[in-house]
Amino acid sequence: MTHLRYGVRTFLLELVMVAAGIAFLFPVYALITLSLKSGRQIASAPLSPPTSPTMANFSRAWSAAGLGSALLNSTMITVASLVCLIALGAFAAYFLARCASRLGFGLYVLFLLGIVLPFQLGMIPLFKLVDQLGLLGTYQGMIVFYTGIQLPFTIFLYTGFIRALPRDYANAALIDGATHLQAFTRVVFPLLRPITGTVLILNAVFIWNDFFTPLLYLGGSARETVPVRVFSFVGQYVSDYGLVFAGLVLAALPILVVFLLLQRYVIRGFASGLKG
């Protein structure tokens, strides 16, 4: 398919896909429209194009929510958690995918259990643990938490793809005398680029948007993340939605940019792999 010329069929496909794209663009449109309106405009015509757009929400959200420092906190926590997740997850998944013993399968199932368990089950004991370790209100408490909680998902994604990968490359390296560490970091891991991109972006979305955990563990500290600051505008009775949406636009932008960059990188990696 990749080598087809751009013909009529492709053009028709393009039309259909663009139409679908417009339908999917709605949330971005709605987010931006609402963030550009005052309370009165939101009430009278929430989703129509803004007639007199105001940037007031953005500057207010930025200062009132202290978004500058919150963005730093969110970035620190997300990036560090992703590094841990990919390092720990890829190694573990490689072992689980390649270990044929019953122990290996048992461990795999044990990890998958983590996707299944409702978070409420361990919530109170975990909170006690984090408290006793003195990790409330710290980055590292959150990083360890996200690493642990998202490892099952990460391992699940990696294991599936490693299983479908031919063993020959790594085996050839091992027979040539490489250590397992070398075989993995130099041979296998580069082959995992597409799924690493997926692991990165899907975990990033979860960690970046998570609201409840940072509220519980960081609430009141100087390390509050973007969602915690943004949602403090949502009251039981009175809510400032223009402000909330402006905050959310600012919050969603970094993730969208990361995805844009990442998926280009994944495609380029693929293309160069074909030539090399």
Add this chain to the structure above:
Amino acid sequence: MTSRFEPDRRGFLRAAGGLAAVAAMPAALVACGGSSGAGGGGSKTLRLVGVSDQQKALDELTKLYTQAKFTTSYAPTDQVETSLRTQLGAGNAPDVHVVYPGNGSAMSMAQIAQAGLLADLSSQSWTQLIPANFKSAFQVQGKTLIYSAGSSVIGAIYNKKVFQKAGVQPPKTWTELLDVCAKLKKAGVVPIALGAQTAWITQLITYALVPSTVYAKNPQFDSQMQAGSASFAQSGWRDAFTMYLDLQKRGFFNDNPNGTTFEQQTSMVATGKAAMAVQVSAVLPDFRKAASSPDDLGMFPFPGADSADGVWIPAGVVVGLGVSARSRNADAAKAFIEFLGKQENINRWAAAVACIPLHRDASSTIDPVLEPFLPFIEGNKAVPFMDQAWPNAEVQPTHFAVVQELLAGKTTIDKGLAKMDQVYRKKS
């Protein structure tokens, strides 16, 4: 199995570098993070957790208070409840935290007090100002366990321009109300906007009617319910539900109330598509923000009786604060509450959330649209919001669901009331 070869340093570091960096981080961060505790100059740092509705008032008041420092955190009601109950359950309560007055919800005073987690505030002087009919919202067995700055009322928020155009005046009795609604409907506007998709909206019309249909006739209703000698089914609650559905039958609500949200309801009244909405006075700022001029909006007591004398209103104590019984800084926390109890600070809080101050002096100001309600409060014709007297946290959500099912025609008044009675009788 161990490797048979010396690992390649660079390869290892490239893969595990991030890990190493993170492993090294804790020590570095612990050094610069964390609270300074009781460090500087004897002034303690109090941890305070509130709901978003309290932020405006508390931002102002914590800044004014110089005897302690604060770390504060605010979030929407649901999330604060979840987070606070987790902290309380794990034995790590904030020094000062949000508490709902009376009983009837998971973060209400009576439910937390049952677990022995609220400090006694009775010795503070402001507690002498609590009006007699509000005592049950503040006290358990004579001990005051919650601070609140005042009360808000439920009534009809209406669009004055729409009323003017249809040539109608705020009604004083139920018959007048029906008459006004009929005229508004004829004029082509929705008489009452109802956003029952948002769960807490469902209760407001019942709450507006029940003071007249139940408490005006039988002020002892709550204690009789507790004693088991009264029931929802055999009381004015039946009349209230009948009147609620009568409004629907006559076509006085917008179409599809169960699909309409609070935001849509607000917008309908503010833009004049609808004439009024039964609401808590606390949402006035929302309606004003949505209207072309804040002066377009007024408020009147929603009359639930056929004679003006028989009309009573709901006036609930607004969400307040409690001190954790386990707090290591309990004395400093109580001192802060004492500060909040000073008249000028009650006034400040009340002004920030547009409620009627717990106690008034010459310097107290009241939102002018609330003036029609004051005679009721002063004449002891105001009762707390009903859930504040309910014995467990399940009755209120049941009431929400029953109203939605009634509006959808999925249940009957008999079944709905029976359901509420059954849940009311559940233990704890």
Add this chain to the structure above:
Amino acid sequence: MTTRRTARPATTPSPPVKGRRTGFLTPPWWFVAPALLVYAAVVLYPSLSGVMYAFTDWSGIGGKSFNGLANFRALFHDERAVGALKNTLLLTVAIVVVQNGIGLLLALGVHARIRSRTVLRVIFFAPAVVSPVMVAFLWKYVYNPDPHAGLNGLLGAIGLGGLRQDWLGDPSLAVWSVAGMVVWQYAGYSMVIFLAGLEGVPADLHEAAMIDGAGRFQRFRYITWPLLAPALTINVMLSTIGGLKLFDQVYAATGGGPGYASETLSTVLYKQAFVYGKFGYSTAIALVLALFVAAVSLLQIAYLRGREVQA
């Protein structure tokens, strides 16, 4: 990927290998140890200690006493839990089928050589980036019952006014409206996983098949589809588990209403724990839900893995 180059390590050749013939090809256990350690500390240990609450009458705060299996007995007589189970299953089936179907079509579309593919990938994925709570808030406008607003307005504008509905207010429709919202938000998510699978399909396989005269559909059926098996397994499992545990979207969109019409197991267990103050009972529900999801996932894994091997 520069596979060939990196495949030849720079280290010196090794002495002859001892031991079993292929045993040394299995990675060492310490590859998994750090992950296991963190996972045990953050998930396994707390969850195991949490299980205890299922056998108590704990409210979530204050004292508690053990009440044996009373919570579980109550659960099987709880008609709301049964209704919630039914809703949960309906939602899950709808989401798994529709979300993955659309996700696959989108992935195939943006994997083809169309000019807008980079932009479209970002656009399709965009809804998945926004927090579910805010998506639900937006969709309440879309589902506005007003005939001139949101989806109803759109239907009217394109001449389908007869299809107008009270999307969230009609008890028999609310569950499906929530499903629609979830599918819309996560179809792009499925797409990303399918795309990773498609990127792994070697292009030369397609070229060889074209030279052999295979048609578009045949190439999809015999080359692409089998090689998508791991991506499909992942997608089906994730959407199944996501559907069975669905909480944020339902809670923010309908709160389980109107009445109890769109209650799911997760909303029930949340309400029991934090709204009604019945933590013990809620833990019992959580435990049953976990066992149920685990059983379904194991069955799926067994089936889908079998399919992968055949392919």
